[in-house]
Amino acid sequence: MKSEATFTDSHVEKKNKVKRPSVRYWNESQKESQKEDKSKDGENTGEAAVQQDRRAQKRKQKDEMSAEKKSFSGKSDPFPGSAPIPKDRLQKFKRKDKIKKPPCHFHKLKQVITRSEEASDLALKQAARFDLLLPEDAGFLEGDEDEDTCTISQEDIAEAVDITSGAKYFNLKLTQFGPYRVDYSKTGRQLLLGGRRGHLACFDWQTKQLMCEINVMESINDVKWLHTDSMFAVAQKQWLYVYDSNGIELHCIRKFNDVLRMQFLPYHFLLATASATSFLQYLDVSTGKEVAAICTKTGRLDVMCQNPHNAIIHLGHSNGTVTLWSPNQKEALVKMLCHQGGVRSVAVDKMGNYMVTSGMDKKLKVFDIRALKPLTSYFLPAGASCLSLSQRGLLSAATGDVVQVYRDVWSTPVTKPYMAHRVRGSVWGLQFCPFEDVLGVGHGEGFTSMLVPGAGEPNFDGLDANPYRSAKQRQEWEVKALLEKIQPELISLDPTELGQVDRATFEQRHQEKVQxxxxxxxxxxxxxxxxxxxxxxxxxxxxxxxxxxxxxxQRDVIRKSVEDKVKMEEQQKRKEEKKAALSRRKSALDRFKK
Structure with missing residues (x-):
């Protein structure tokens, strides 16, 4: 077979053989250069193949090393990747929906949006994972069968709990200079007491370590801690004074005279004061300047509280109305008729959703601030002189010398109190301690610290209010808080409006510019x-x-009008789909339909 193949090959070659031209000397150099180029290309391809093989071997080695690192036994991880996170936990920490990305030609803006979305997704997942590290939960008081929790005394609770918790129930017998106003610091560690007859004291109420104790030799109307536990403000008979934690007088602010009540806005560094001359004044503690002075024209202002959600001040008046104020406007933002008689006390919850008021008509009312509508109304035989809301939504109301604590006031109708306690004198000040199940009561015979299980938030934010921070941490926090201070111009009823464009003022400015x-x-x-x-x-x-x-x-105008029309049609379709989806849902009242 081989000989036949060679014979046919030679025969064909002879038949189709073409005479080639003779090689000249000038063509030899060209052929040699071509051969050299081919040999170089072959060497290059060979080197590239060798490099690829080496890279593949290195990858294999890395994979083997990583597989060995996954477990000590050398076996691969049966559950690779990060652990899955439940959807309900992710939904709990979700802050915003995904932003619609701009068109392709906005490359930089698109990159910024993608980076911010990646950062927010990472923060969401981390918050959901770290939720496991907050196992503390608020535990409420539960009685035995056919036993009301309001009949359980403070002595029984102090005996049943551990030693450290039992030490939080105590009485201070101060009969000479009462009644007392009470204020806890933001971290809940320090307590400030101000007696009506001039007695002033601040101390660490958990360790019972006294920081300072003085007598200002003048009547005291209210006391309030400022941004740190080293400064506090005192509303005395004539003017407003600022002291440090050693009892040394730092400032006497004579612009603020006849002050009756005070509220401190921690994120704005503003001290809001209500006076007997019907003036609402704001003092910037960081600069020492008066930000605003508003004449409310409603008479004596002795009922005051703040909304922690949006820093709006709520004032109660003798004609039964509650007004809402901000330092940006000289008129009230909202006026609500709450009671037939005068308003005695006002309190707002931590989330800024509900407001509780008590009046001379012996009624206690709960309002939804978002809709500005009343939810429920309760009748108290003697009325409530002081109100206070805890971080977990417990309401304390003082009637004479009896302090009653109510639970779930705005969600379900309440028929009886959660807890009750009688103090030695008439109550003049009430406040729940932050991050503790403690209620501080200032009365005519001194001060009482009550145990109220389930009142405080069990998990604190260490970057905002850390009860266990050191002096260095406090200094760093103070500097950071001053850098992040919110300006008073940003105080409004709806804080979410700050991220929106004010189109009305923009058009007005444009018209003024044209004119x-x-x-x-x-x-x-x-x-x-x-x-x-x-x-x-x-x-x-x-x-x-x-x-x-x-x-x-004209084509541009027509194109824009067509795009707007298409968008309007899409929005209409979405609305119709939502209505159809809602109509398909079955309700409990459908069974009564014929």
Whole structure:
């Protein structure tokens, strides 16, 4: 077979053999250079193949090393990747929906949006994972069968709990200078007491370590801690004073006279005061300047509280109305008629959703601030003189010398109190301690610290209010808080409006600019054809160019109107789909339909 193959091959070659031209000396150099190039290409391809093999081997080695690192036994991880997170936990920490990305030609903006979304997703997942590290839960008091929790005394609770918790129930017998106003610091560690007859004291109420104790030799109307536990404000008979934790007088602010009640806004560094002369004043503690002074024209202001959610001040008046104020407006933002008689006390919950008021008509009412509507109303035989809301939504109401604590006031109708306790004198001040199940009561015979299970938030934010922070941490926190201070101009009823565009004021400014300049600077300039030579600027050519530009502008207007129409139709379709989906849902009242 081989011989036949060679014979046929040679025969074909002879038959189709073409005579080639003789090789010249100038062609030899070209052939040699071509051969050298081919040999170099072959060497390069060989080197590339060797490099690829080496890279593949290195990858294999890395994979083997990582597989060995996954477990000590050398076996691969049966559950690779991060642990899955439940959807309900992710939904709990979800802050915002995904932003609609801009068109393709906005490359930088698109990159910024993608980076921010990646960062927010990472923060969401981390918060959901770290939720496991907050196992503390608020535990409420539960009685035996047919036993009301309001009949359980404070002594029984102190005996049943551990030693450290039992030590939080105590009485301070201060009969000489009472009744007392009470205020806890933001971290819940320090307690400030101010007696009506001039007695002033601050101390660490858990360790019972006294920080300072003085007598100002003047009547005290209210006391309030400032941004740190080293400064506090005292509303005395004539003027407003600021002291440090050693009892040294730092400031005497004579612009603020006849102050009756005070509230401190921690994120704005503002001290809001209500006076007997019907003035609501704001003092910037960081600069020492008066931010605003508003004459409310409603008489004596002795009922005051703040909304922690939006820093709006709530004032109660003798005509039964509650007004809402901000330092940006000279008029009240909202006026609500809450009681038939005068308002005695007002309290707002931590989330800023509900407001509780008590009046001279012996009624206790709960309002939804978001809708500005009353939810429930309760009748108290003696009325409530002081109100306070805890971080977990417990309501304390003082009637004479009896303190009653209510649970779930706005969600379900309450028929009996959760807890009750009788103190030695008439109550003058009430406040729940932050992050502790403790209620501080200031009365005519001194001070009482009550145990109220389930009142405090069990998990604190270490970056905002850390009860266990050191002096260095407090200094760093103070600097950071001053850098992140919110300006008083940003206080409004709805804080979410800050991220939106104020179109009304923008249009108004644009009109003012047009009137002052005499023309619209943002308007499109009128097309003026350029002069061209060689007879191209004849009247007919100029008109043609004008028509062409007008036609292009008209096309842009038509395109924009069509896009707007399509968007409107899409929104209408979505609304119809939502209505159809809601109509398909079955309700409990459908069974009564014929």
């Amino acid at each position: 002052s300049l005499g023309f619209d600077p943002h308007a499109k300039e009128k097309f003026v054809p350029k002069f061209k030579k060689k007879g191209r600027s004849s009247a007919g050519a100029v008109e043609r160019r004008k028509k062409q530009v007008a036609h292009v502008d």
